[in-house]
Amino acid sequence: MSKFLEFAAAAALALAIPAASAWAAGDAASGEKLFKRCAACHAVGEDAKNKLGPQLNDVVGRPAGGAEGFKYSKAMSEAGAAGTVWTDETLDAYLADPKGYIKGNRMSFAGLRKDGERADVIAYLKTFSAETSSGTAQPAAVASPEAAPAAEPASPAQQAASTQQGAVAAPSNAKAAPLPDHGVFHLGRAATPEEVAAWDIDVRPDGSGLPEGRGTVAEGEAVFAETCAVCHGDFGEGRDRWPVLAGGQDTLKAERPEKTIGSYWPYLSTVYDYVRRAMPFGDARSLSDDEVYAVTAYLLYLNDVVTDEAFELSKENFTSVRLPNEENFFMDDREQEPQYARKGEPCMTDCKPSVEITQRARVLDVTPDSGDDEEGVGAVD
Secondary structure (H helix, E strand, O other): OOHHHHHHHHHHHHHHOOOHHHOOOOOHHHHHHHHHHOOOOOOOOOOOOOOOOOOOOOOOOOEOOOOOOOOOOHHHHHHHHOOOEOOHHHHHHHHHOHHHHOOOOOOOOOOOOOHHHHHHHHHHHHOOOOEOOOOOEOOOOOOOHHHOOOOOOOOHHHHHHHHHOOOOOOOOOOOOOOOOOOOOOOOOOOOOHHHHHHHOOOOOOOOOOOOOOEEEHHHHHHHHHHHOHHHHOOOOOOOOOOOOOOOOOOOOOOOOOOOOOOOOOOOHHHHHHHHHHHOOOOOOOOOOHHHHHHHHHHHHHHOOOOOOOOOEEEOOOHHHOOOOOHHHOOOOOHHHOHHHHOOOOOOOOOOOOOOOOOOOEOOOOOOOOOHHHHOOOOOEO
8 A cells, every 4th residue: 555545544534533532421321311222223231132233242342343143244344354443432433424434334323413422322331341442441330228219119000011021029009819710820910900001002993092192293203213213214214124114105016015104004093003012112112102193193294194294193183094095904704705604624635736835035034133134135045
């Protein structure tokens, strides 16, 4: 390499990486909240495993592409081989523009534009790293018993979630019930009314189950950009293998139809119910009812079901909104077909003599889960 090219490369690297003297320490507690945006693809903490992205324990001080057992992109592996190590400064530059900092890597996250947010996330990651960027051991925080606040009583929803995850202690308001005289294991107990109510949140097409609340398209755009766009794209176009949410009209008769909310889904209640109970991925049930209304309104806007950014969706007008493909759904009437109506034994004679397998799917997963899932996506043998 010529002296000029060496100088140019060094200058470009200096411009890409902020000076260490300009680095400001972040707030790990704030970074923990921001990390929820990353949790769909990355894990950190005890027993963290590689997901769609690598686990991030000990990421500070680790070479790029250095997480054991994760299959990196060629670009990330080459960056590590060339000497890129994750420090405060390199992480800051990467989180600001992942695609620009290491061109060709697979990370779909658009980046954190605010300096403070990047500093907070890095501070949080450093609490799970044995070394800081300077190589000094990072001590674990030890809470003082005297400083620990008194625990608040668990809400019914928290009690229900705890029970769902395997806790055995019954809440104080649960009365002992007599053991049933059937079965052999006699495990568990009857759920309390409060626990049932905490999980009974389904929403029906006629509006049954809808909570009070409201949200506008504009409000939904802000929530979607912060919590949903990392997987689904800014406009519902989908990123990598994550689902497309908008578009696809007039494709249902195509060989590979695009089944989005606007082209295929029958009821708006399905959108609200799914977002409310399952999204954002990795942080389900974190959105308020108003935020779910707002996100649902924004999804209607992306699919041209509503066209006014000021449109407000609420419990009052929810059932007046109809999705374009609703009329093409009908009640399952297979029981009326002759072979079901007879209620006889299925035919097991004169069967086809053989079956020829013409193709096999390479990947059966629907939701991305690890880096290895990228290999062979959408292909058949």
